[in-house]
Amino acid sequence: MLFNNRVSRIINLVQTTKNLKWMLLGFLPLFAGCVSMAPKQTQPQVVVDLPDKFGLLEKAGEYRPANWWRAFNDPVLDQILQKSLSGNLDLAESAARLRAAEAQARVSKSGLYPQVNLSGSASYSDSPAGGTAFGGLAGGVVNRFEVETYAPSLGFSYELDLWGRVRNQAGAGRADAIAAAADLKAARLAIMAEAITNYFDLVDARAQIATQVKTIDLLNDRTTQTESRYRRGLVTSFELYQIRQDFRNTQASLPQAEARLAAIEGQLAVLSGGYARDIDDLLKKPLKPQLVFESIPSGLPSSLLIQRPDVVASWQRLEAARFTVGVRKAEQFPAISLTSSIGTQAGDLSGVFDTMDNWVLSLGASLTAPLFQGGRIRANIELANAQYAQASAAYARTVITAYQEVRTAIAQYEEQRQRYRFLFLQGQEARSTAGLQSKRFASGVGQYSDYLDALRQEYQIESALSSAGRDVALARLAVHRALGGDWTKAQEIEPVKMVPSNEQAKVDGLTINKKQQGDR
Numbered sequence: 001m002l003f004n005n006r007v008s009r010i011i012n013l014v015q016t017t018k019n020l021k022w023m024l025l026g027f028l029p030l031f032a033g034c035v036s037m038a039p040k041q042t043q044p045q046v047v048v049d050l051p052d053k054f055g056l057l058e059k060a061g062e063y064r065p066a067n068w069w070r071a072f073n074d075p076v077l078d079q080i081l082q083k084s085l086s087g088n089l090d091l092a093e094s095a096a097r098l099r100a101a102e103a104q105a106r107v108s109k110s111g112l113y114p115q116v117n118l119s120g121s122a123s124y125s126d127s128p129a130g131g132t133a134f135g136g137l138a139g140g141v142v143n144r145f146e147v148e149t150y151a152p153s154l155g156f157s158y159e160l161d162l163w164g165r166v167r168n169q170a171g172a173g174r175a176d177a178i179a180a181a182a183d184l185k186a187a188r189l190a191i192m193a194e195a196i197t198n199y200f201d202l203v204d205a206r207a208q209i210a211t212q213v214k215t216i217d218l219l220n221d222r223t224t225q226t227e228s229r230y231r232r233g234l235v236t237s238f239e240l241y242q243i244r245q246d247f248r249n250t251q252a253s254l255p256q257a258e259a260r261l262a263a264i265e266g267q268l269a270v271l272s273g274g275y276a277r278d279i280d281d282l283l284k285k286p287l288k289p290q291l292v293f294e295s296i297p298s299g300l301p302s303s304l305l306i307q308r309p310d311v312v313a314s315w316q317r318l319e320a321a322r323f324t325v326g327v328r329k330a331e332q333f334p335a336i337s338l339t340s341s342i343g344t345q346a347g348d349l350s351g352v353f354d355t356m357d358n359w360v361l362s363l364g365a366s367l368t369a370p371l372f373q374g375g376r377i378r379a380n381i382e383l384a385n386a387q388y389a390q391a392s393a394a395y396a397r398t399v400i401t402a403y404q405e406v407r408t409a410i411a412q413y414e415e416q417r418q419r420y421r422f423l424f425l426q427g428q429e430a431r432s433t434a435g436l437q438s439k440r441f442a443s444g445v446g447q448y449s450d451y452l453d454a455l456r457q458e459y460q461i462e463s464a465l466s467s468a469g470r471d472v473a474l475a476r477l478a479v480h481r482a483l484g485g486d487w488t489k490a491q492e493i494e495p496v497k498m499v500p501s502n503e504q505a506k507v508d509g510l511t512i513n514k515k516q517q518g519d520r
Contacts, residue, residue: 036164038326044396050301054407061297065485069196074289077199079282080268084195085188087273094187101180108173111166120152150352153343153360160338165330172323175316182313189309191271193481198268200470203287205261207466212254215459219247222452291469293417296479298410304402308484314398321391328384331377334369405482413475420468427465430458
């Protein structure tokens with residue numbers, strides 16, 4: 001009889017558990033059809049009205065930015081970028097923020113699933129049995145109760161997300177994590193752009209110093225020549241003083257140029273997450289990036305919405321704000337939770353394993369409805385709506401700013417290419433003039449001072465051409481940065497065709513392809 005009672009209890013327990021399971025499964029269609037209090041996903045009107053083209057005569061085609069800097073054909077630049085990406089501390093900080101955002105997203109998502117907890121309790125009590133403090137005269141002992149209780153249990157709880165509060169909270173966490181990933185990509189692009197900028201500044205700084213040294217030697221010779229002519233009465237004191245002043249000014253500018261060079265080298269070291277000595281060996285190598293004058297295919301303006309990481313991050317933050325509105329609105333309505341607990345309870349440790357006699361089952365449901373919160377809920381809704389409006393305006397501003405940056409960058413790239421072409425032609429004329437004056441002096445029909453003046457003019461054009469080459473490279477960088485995209489994808493960009501070295505003209509560490517220049 002006792003055995004039959006135990007079997008009957010076990011059957012009832014199993015049946016109760018099955019009923020609970022089917023009850024929860026019966027709620028699933030209701031969960032799937034739960035309403036969401038979040039606003040509908042919409043694009044700001046200024047984004048809807050985004051022009052279908054940039055309106056500039058730029059090369060059409062799909063934009064493929066991966067490893068675009070390899071067109072400069074400079075292995076030192078490649079190593080600088082590799083060190084910047086692997087050692088930069090700002091990137092390490094951004095990566096840590098991404099991990100934090102991803103962890104927070106998992107925390108927000110956990111509310112979508114039932115919570116299961118294992119718990120156990122043990123208690124001991126020793127108290128009088130009641131009545132008189134002492135027993136009878138015969139016994140003379142105190143009658144007391146000693147109770148031990150051991151109760152392990154497995155608890156389940158689940159909130160019925162009828163109003164979408166938990167789902168919207170999970171959606172906001174997911175959007176924030178995607179925005180953090182886009183921020184990391186934007187940080188990578190910013191670090192690479194800064195490294196490229198500093199590298200070309202370094203190339204130009206070295207070229208400027210080399211030109212200044214040549215100019216100082218030339219002016220020293222020119223000053224000596226003028227002093228000799230002054231002593232013979234062939235020039236005035238004003239001309240002599242002017243030449244001397246020019247010579248001293250050029251000498252004084254050399255330390256400034258060297259200080260600028262040291263500052264650039266230090267900045268490159270900081271970008272690499274180290275000290276200047278860590279990249280000394282790398283910078284001792286020849287720095288000879290080849291300039292590139294080809295157009296950059298820009299694609300369509302709509303591609304900015306998926307290429308630029310700042311646009312992606314802004315959109316995801318707009319989505320997070322939209323989901324947060326849904327969370328705050330859902331807080332107006334009752335929250336319904338289901339709870340259950342199953343376990344055993346016994347007066348000794350051995351009894352907790354007797355599931356036939358000592359089992360305990362508890363089922364429950366709770367409803368919590370806000371009645372009076374002092375205006376907190378309404379204020380939170382108003383706050384969420386205001387933050388959603390801010391995020392919408394910020395996203396629209398990011399899109400139109402990105403569009404304008406592309407237009408401006410493309411225009412400036414074209415202008416810098418034209419400027420370099422004019423300076424290149426001017427440099428050819430200056431070299432021809434210096435060569436002519438050298439021949440005139442050698443043949444005895446020209447003055448040596450005329451040759452020195454022509455040579456100095458050539459050096460000035462070389463200096464301007466070096467800076468113009470840097471500006472072309474940085475203008476190309478600005479176009480790539482404005483267009484966005486991933487610069488470090490696995491696939492390589494189509495290599496730029498190079499001409500033989502005897503068809504290239506080297507200008508202060510910057511190399512220009514004559515054939516490409518002639519086509520411009």
